[in-house]
Amino acid sequence: MKIPRSMAHSDAHVLIVTCASQPGLVAAWSGCLFQAGANIIEINQHADLAENQFFMRIAFTAGTPPERSMLAAVAARFDAHWQLHPPRERQRVLIMVSKFDHCLADLLYRWRIGELAMDPVAIVSNHPRTATQAVEIGDIPFHHLPVTRDTKPEQEASLRALIEETGADLVILARYMQVLSDTMSASLAGRCINIHHSFLPGFKGARPYHQAHVRGVKLIGATAHYVTTDLDEGPIIEQDVERITHADTPDDLIRKGRDVERRVLSRAVNYHLQHRVILDGHRTVVFPD
Structure with missing residues (x-):
């Protein structure tokens, strides 16, 4: 092997x-x-x-x-x-998730088998634990930080405090379906990775699979990128695609998209942990393993 x-x-x-x-x-x-x-x-x-x-x-x-x-x-x-x-360097990672937990499950699996050199220090969700499906998180602390338009500043203040308290080196938005404020995005520059369920720059924002279905595309994709103050326009780390047909419904696209999302996010996180990603303005230089 x-x-x-x-x-x-x-x-x-x-x-x-x-x-x-x-x-x-x-x-x-x-x-x-x-x-x-x-x-x-x-x-x-x-x-x-x-x-x-x-x-x-x-x-x-x-x-x-x-x-x-x-x-x-x-x-x-x-x-x-x-x-x-130094050798065997491990980064402290805080993972954020909403209701879709396939990317979280994949990251934790790869961590447990030793594929990702990271130490998860917290999992944060804007939904209660019961709404974040049944991924086994073991002893990793889980934090429910609900957010509304009115409470967003207070929620992000709690999030910033948690990042500082845990000493997180990297924040991963593993299908966290909330937009970070410009202040929060700027504070995490170069150390926050998001997975967007679209082949950016196409179909930015909400419900990209539904947008793709309306346009009748033959390929869907996923994009892992660094978070910036420009929504879904941060430097791209990794991308991949999945072929679809006219017979696929939006639900089919969502189902097929789950696989490509988790693959793209795990590769991007692994490249970052191995220091294989170097920022070059709005772009990245990536040296794959």
Whole structure:
């Protein structure tokens, strides 16, 4: 059986580099790691020539991590931004859900079998636990935070307090059917992933499967993206599609869409947890595993 690269590389450090595109970048960073006694096991890079930007992800093993001063010296030469993530790093995750719980169930299953390097610290829903179906959440704390138009500011204040209290690194909107305020979206920039049940930018907003049915499309899809103040227009991380026919009803689209939604969201979350996603303005650079 082939071991997923995400699991095989669990003992690797991950170095992320972004800067202006220029000669010598790969040689300089790989040379620095060689001098530090590191062994590079995966390297991905992308040069956006139109915007003159460079993005690189290096996974490497080392008896001891390179001195940060060595990495900082290379970064100073190229005016680069860099991050170094330790092996077996696990992010604290808060998952938000409404009545549809298939994405929540899938994320928890993948977490339990060790596929997702995360620690769920809370599950939040705008519906009571009994209305969020029967997903086994074990000891993960469940928080019912109902929301109406009038109570939205108070509900989001409670949500912000919970995120701070739990130390959540990532917030996942696993079919959470409420729109976050601009203030909330801005505070979670780059660390909140939403699954939208449509192949964006088509059919934004509410009831996209019904919109698709009216238009008679032959493909439906799902899009995982970072949340921004622009509804359903955040940087896209992952997408996929499912073929349908004229005979499919809106309920058929919803049923078939569940599979593609959970696949797309789990892949996007996994890429984020492995630091395989680098923001590039309104877009992302994604290095799949």
